[in-house]
Amino acid sequence: MAQQAYMTETDDGRQGPEHPASPLRRLLHRLGGALRSDRGIWRRGWVVAVCALLVALVMLAHAYIPNRVGNLGSLVETFLPWLGLAVPVLLVLALVRRSATAVLAAILPVAVWLNLFGGLLSDKNAAGGDxxxxxxxxxxxxxxxxxxxxxxxxxxxxxxxxxxxxxxxxxxxxxxxxxxxxxxxxxxxxxxxxxxxxxxxxxxxxxxxxxxxxxxxxxxxxxxxxxxxxxxxxxxxxxxxxxxxxxxxxxxxxxxxxxxxxxxxxxxxxxxxxxxxxxxxxxxxxxxxxxxxxxxxxxxxxxxxxxxxxxxxxxxxxxxxxxxxxxxxxxxxxxxxxxxxxxxxxxxxx
Incomplete structure (x- = not known):
């Protein structure tokens, strides 16, 4: 199969063929086509989207989870970083459902998790100390x-x-x-x-x-x-x-x-x-x-x-x-x- 190419404007204003599309550009082009042809892509996956929002909310507002019932707040806070494991599961479910709504919703817990724990992923050790x-x-x-x-x-x-x-x-x-x-x-x-x-x-x-x-x-x-x-x-x-x-x-x-x-x-x-x-x-x-x-x-x-x-x-x-x-x-x-x-x-x- 011939590799898809796109038209681009030359210096003299005429349209000419662009270099073969990159994998990312081809992917975006296909996604754009899917969005145009499948109107249900925005209407499906609301359950997955709501779950993604709930995960983000728990991480963002964990301090407000009450401890009055079974010390639930402390239990959640003890294992808080592990809530990040829900994100790939949600993304897979969103892709299976072919839901743009769920994919976009899953981005929120990713952002919250990185805000809370992203700093721990880098090596901050120094050579000093006595x-x-x-x-x-x-x-x-x-x-x-x-x-x-x-x-x-x-x-x-x-x-x-x-x-x-x-x-x-x-x-x-x-x-x-x-x-x-x-x-x-x-x-x-x-x-x-x-x-x-x-x-x-x-x-x-x-x-x-x-x-x-x-x-x-x-x-x-x-x-x-x-x-x-x-x-x-x-x-x-x-x-x-x-x-x-x-x-x-x-x-x-x-x-x-x-x-x-x-x-x-x-x-x-x-x-x-x-x-x-x-x-x-x-x-x-x-x-x-x-x-x-x-x-x-x-x-x-x-x-x-x-x-x-x-x-x-x-x-x-x-x-x-x-x-x-x-x-x-x-x-x-x-x-x-x-x-x-x-x-x-x-x-x-x-």
């Missing part, structure tokens, strides 16, 4: 605590936080990490290992009745840093109760109060918060701190579950200090992935 930190929920049932300890120590972190420490496994972690970290402190089920001296170590009351949060001062070469380690209560999704997160939310409020009263300028929070930065129920913490993954890093940095990460519930948050880079570490024997970041400690003010 303190490397890491955190890992090691899993109380970890079959290889010694190997896990060696893996996270190999990250090069100056300060390492571990959560869900089983009492019987603590000596194993101490032994495995002693060659890399001279200083350490364990409070309840959380611990902090550091290459630099620790002081003012204390438990942080997050209203649980047992110890799952701590605070310590790290005397880093660039300056003193208040480091908080926390493991907020787990959440569950139950058919009859929805997203059960009340205890976690109370603990997040208590942790936020403790951090708000911190006298040091440089503050780093390391831990498993059992929630994402989009979850409004963590606002007592997230409203006053920056996520290293959101500010720098590359991609979403999902950390749980390790076998198929779907959400970033392990967090490194900073106040005062500036994030420079953020990354996810390889899997260990835990059901969480360890995460790390490099920050620049702010110079103390006079």
């Amino acid at each position: 303190l490397t930190v890491a955190t890992h929920n090691v899993n109380a049932d970890n079959p290889d605590p010694s190997g896990t300890a060696r893996d996270v120590a190999a990250s090069g972190a100056d300060v390492l936080a571990l959560e869900e420490l089983k009492a019987s496994a603590v000596p194993t972690y101490r032994t495995a990490l002693s060659g890399t970290y001279k200083y350490h402190a364990v409070v309840g089920t959380v611990g902090l290992w550091s290459k630099y001296p620790l002081s003012d170590v204390k438990s942080v009351d997050i209203r649980l009745g047992w110890k799952r949060a701590m605070r310590a001062t790290v005397d880093a070469p660039a300056g003193r840093v208040a480091v908080y380690v926390a493991h907020l209560p787990s959440v569950r999704v139950k058919l009859e109760a929805g997203f059960t997160a009340r205890q976690r939310d109370k603990s997040a409020d208590a942790l936020g109060e403790a951090i708000a009263g911190e006298p040091l300028e440089n503050v780093v929070l390391l831990g498993d918060l059992n929630g994402t930065m989009n979850d409004r129920s963590l606002k007592a913490v997230t409203s006053q701190m920056r996520s290293t993954q959101g500010a720098v890093g590359s991609g979403f940095g999902f950390s749980w579950p390790a076998s198929f990460p779907m959400a970033r519930i392990d967090q490194i948050l900073v106040k005062g200090a500036e994030p420079e880079s953020s990354w996810t570490l390889p899997p260990t024997g835990s059901d969480h992935l360890p995460i790390a970041a490099r920050v620049k400690v702010a110079t103390a003010r006079d």
Whole structure:
């Protein structure tokens, strides 16, 4: 078949043949012909179009979804990025229906998703920073605590936080990490290992009745840093109760109060918060701190579950200090992935 060509006007005003049409031009020409010949192309696909608009509305107005019924708002916000998967499905349905209306409607959730999460797709890591930190929920049932300890120590972190420490496994972690970290402190089920001296170590009351949060001062070469380690209560999704997160939310409020009263300028929070930065129920913490993954890093940095990460519930948050880079570490024997970041400690003010 001969390749279709189009007429174009020459310099002397006469019409002459243009170069063979490009694939894009041929496609647009065919679409134009379809629009002229198939008037139903605008009348079909309204159900798909409405679904596309609903997906866009949920992403755009997720903060207005109420939490009164089963913490539905927090549940949606936890997995908000995954709503983008609805877009290709909607586009396929629109093409199957041969509906121009549905195709145009599907563009809206694409635009909203890119506005919310497009910035995470680029690599914003920089080479600066003077303190490397890491955190890992090691899993109380970890079959290889010694190997896990060696893996996270190999990250090069100056300060390492571990959560869900089983009492019987603590000596194993101490032994495995002693060659890399001279200083350490364990409070309840959380611990902090550091290459630099620790002081003012204390438990942080997050209203649980047992110890799952701590605070310590790290005397880093660039300056003193208040480091908080926390493991907020787990959440569950139950058919009859929805997203059960009340205890976690109370603990997040208590942790936020403790951090708000911190006298040091440089503050780093390391831990498993059992929630994402989009979850409004963590606002007592997230409203006053920056996520290293959101500010720098590359991609979403999902950390749980390790076998198929779907959400970033392990967090490194900073106040005062500036994030420079953020990354996810390889899997260990835990059901969480360890995460790390490099920050620049702010110079103390006079």
